[in-house]
Amino acid sequence: MSTASTMTIDELIEEFDDLGDWADQCEVLIDMGRELPPMDESLKTERTKVHGCQSNVWMVAALSDDARPVLELIADSDAMIVKGLLSVILLAYSGRTPQEILDVDIEGIFRRLGLDRHLSTARRNGLAGMVKRVRQIAAEAAAA
Amino acid sequence: MSDSAAPLLDVAAVRRDFPILNRPFEQGRHRKGTLPVFLDSAASAQKPQCVIDRERDVEERYFANAYRGVYWFGAKVDEELEASRDAVRRFLNADSVDEIVFTSGTTMSLNLVARAWGGKFLQPGDEVLITEMEHHANIVPWQLICAERGATLRWLPITDDGRLDLECLDELLTARTKLFAVAAMSNVLGTVNPIDELARRAHDVGALICVDAAQSAPHGPLDVQCSGLDFVAFSGHKVFGPTGVGVCYGRRELFDAMNPFLGGGHMIRRVFKNHSEWAELPAKFEAGTLPIVQAIALQSAVEYVERLGHDAIAAHEQQLLRYATEQLTSVPGLTVYGPAIEHKGAICSFTIDGVSAEDLANLLDIKGVCVRHGHHCTMPLHDRLGISASVRASFSLYNTREDVNRLVDAIQFALERLRG
Numbered sequence: 173m174s175t176a177s178t179m180t181i182d183e184l185i186e187e188f189d190d191l192g193d194w195a196d197q198c199e200v201l202i203d204m205g206r207e208l209p210p211m212d213e214s215l216k217t218e219r220t221k222v223h224g225c226q227s228n229v230w231m232v233a234a235l236s237d238d239a240r241p242v243l244e245l246i247a248d249s250d251a252m253i254v255k256g257l258l259s260v261i262l263l264a265y266s267g268r269t270p271q272e273i274l275d276v277d278i279e280g281i282f283r284r285l286g287l288d289r290h291l292s293t294a295r296r297n298g299l300a301g302m303v304k305r306v307r308q309i310a311a312e313a314a315a316a
Numbered sequence: 317m318s319d320s321a322a323p324l325l326d327v328a329a330v331r332r333d334f335p336i337l338n339r340p341f342e343q344g345r346h347r348k349g350t351l352p353v354f355l356d357s358a359a360s361a362q363k364p365q366c367v368i369d370r371e372r373d374v375e376e377r378y379f380a381n382a383y384r385g386v387y388w389f390g391a392k393v394d395e396e397l398e399a400s401r402d403a404v405r406r407f408l409n410a411d412s413v414d415e416i417v418f419t420s421g422t423t424m425s426l427n428l429v430a431r432a433w434g435g436k437f438l439q440p441g442d443e444v445l446i447t448e449m450e451h452h453a454n455i456v457p458w459q460l461i462c463a464e465r466g467a468t469l470r471w472l473p474i475t476d477d478g479r480l481d482l483e484c485l486d487e488l489l490t491a492r493t494k495l496f497a498v499a500a501m502s503n504v505l506g507t508v509n510p511i512d513e514l515a516r517r518a519h520d521v522g523a524l525i526c527v528d529a530a531q532s533a534p535h536g537p538l539d540v541q542c543s544g545l546d547f548v549a550f551s552g553h554k555v556f557g558p559t560g561v562g563v564c565y566g567r568r569e570l571f572d573a574m575n576p577f578l579g580g581g582h583m584i585r586r587v588f589k590n591h592s593e594w595a596e597l598p599a600k601f602e603a604g605t606l607p608i609v610q611a612i613a614l615q616s617a618v619e620y621v622e623r624l625g626h627d628a629i630a631a632h633e634q635q636l637l638r639y640a641t642e643q644l645t646s647v648p649g650l651t652v653y654g655p656a657i658e659h660k661g662a663i664c665s666f667t668i669d670g671v672s673a674e675d676l677a678n679l680l681d682i683k684g685v686c687v688r689h690g691h692h693c694t695m696p697l698h699d700r701l702g703i704s705a706s707v708r709a710s711f712s713l714y715n716t717r718e719d720v721n722r723l724v725d726a727i728q729f730a731l732e733r734l735r736g
């Protein structure tokens with residue numbers, strides 16, 4: 173089993189397919205959550221908070237100053253499963269240019285991971301809130 | 317086993333009355349064949365077969381709109397609705413069916429009181445007293461009407477162990493207080509409040525008492541005459557009845573003096589172009605088409621509870637609460653909020669050190685244990701407790717010690733996963 177930090181989103185989808193069982197998939201999400209580097213406490217402010225979530229979620233993004241600027245995302249939550257979901261989002265988005273981010277079919281990824289079936293409506297709304305935040309940041313960067 | 321002379325509840329028989337408890341989850345998130353452990357009755361209770369059958373019976377045999385038709389369907393609907401109203405009257409020991417208004421639920425009932433009473437009688441400088449343990453449904457309507465009328469909302473604090481701080485009552489319940497709105501039982505702490513005493517203290521200063529009985533109703537009825545209550549609100553769906561129907565009890569003199577809440581059909585005697593005259597009670601507060609099927613089936617729910625017997629239900633739930641409390645508090649790092657079990661009903665809201673409520677609820681779900689997490693519509697209470705969320709396991713007449721065991725096993729499973 174590859175670890176979160178080295179896995180691609182396609183590999184994760186494959187792994188979820190192999191597991192088949194939500195209990196095991198949930199365990200992978202928790203493991204991914206555990207591996208997510210913690211966010212500096214000073215970054216956890218009202219401004220970085222993602223609203224519409226049941227648990228606390230914070231997210232900050234910055235554009236790298238490379239010739240081909242990519243979005244760097246840092247995110248955290250007090251819930252491990254939510255941190256796992258944040259890892260999924262990071263896998264899908266990290267290191268991509270703002271335009272590439274806007275082009276990602278994130279709903280399709282969630283569907284292929286079965287998250288649309290296994291998460292509660294409240295959690296799905298929370299997830300949508302996190303995605304919205306990323307896309308907003310990307311849209312601002314793309315327009316700049 | 318039993319520590320009182322109360323008759324015992326035949327829980328195995330009770331469970332057979334609730335079809336949903338005896339069906340494995342449909343395939344998806346759970347291992348095949350997993351039966352639910354339903355510990356979320358404080359949010360909404362499951363329905364016994366007699367309630368399900370009653371709803372179907374109305375729809376299949378004689379459904380029509382109420383209070384409109386001369387044909388048999390309509391007449392039968394009217395008759396059944398009034399029979400249900402009378403069952404609710406009995407349940408609350410109200411003096412008259414005119415004091416029983418069908419609403420859509422506790423929330424609408426409390427809004428009705430706030431709007432139709434507060435909107436007419438609250439004056440600038442008046443005070444409304446609520447408590448720190450209220451559900452948002454017994455907070456926000458009072459915030460709105462107080463702001464509109466220039467009245468002041470005051471808060472009765474709770475003690476550290478989650479009971480109303482009665483030592484502050486004299487200071488907060490004064491001649492300025494026009495109404496005291498309080499839950500008979502907290503939906504998070506489980507605290508059962510001393511309603512008789514609170515009613516007496518409110519009346520001593522000339523205030524009315526409005527009781528949110530959403531949580532207490534499934535565990536035991538109120539006696540509005542004996543306790544001297546002015547307004548009472550509860551929801552059908554928490555007393556094993558259908559969703560979409562609730563009750564607002566109001567003392568006749570109060571209901572008579574109030575303005576209507578909603579305007580529309582059925583609540584008028586006569587409509588002119590420039591004004592209208594109101595119908596008699598309870599129609600005055602029942603504008604529009606009622607939730608007819610649900611209101612009729614509420615009778616079956618109330619009578620189901622009465623048939624099992626309040627003493628038997630209370631004895632069973634109290635035993636279960638004691639067992640659950642013992643088992644839960646033996647989990648390292650777990651805190652159960654609320655007072656000692658003598659002062660509460662069968663609700664255990666808890667947190668576990670270092671574990672988020674959302675993770676816990678998700679992992680319990682994997683084991684088929686249905687609990688709720690979050691602030692349970694009590695943000696001021698959670699602020700007071702200094703937590704942002706809790707997990708709530710609420711127990712009802714159909715829960716068993718085995719359910720408690722599965723809850724505790726599932727918590728152990730969750731902790732193993734989360735602590736990795």
Ligand SMILES: Cc1ncc(COP(=O)(O)O)c(C=O)c1O
Binds near residue numbers: 358421423454501
């Ligand atoms: C104490 C209390 N009051 C009011 C309500 C609101 O009830 P409803 O949503 O049925 O209107 C609830 C239920 O969530 C409750 O527990």
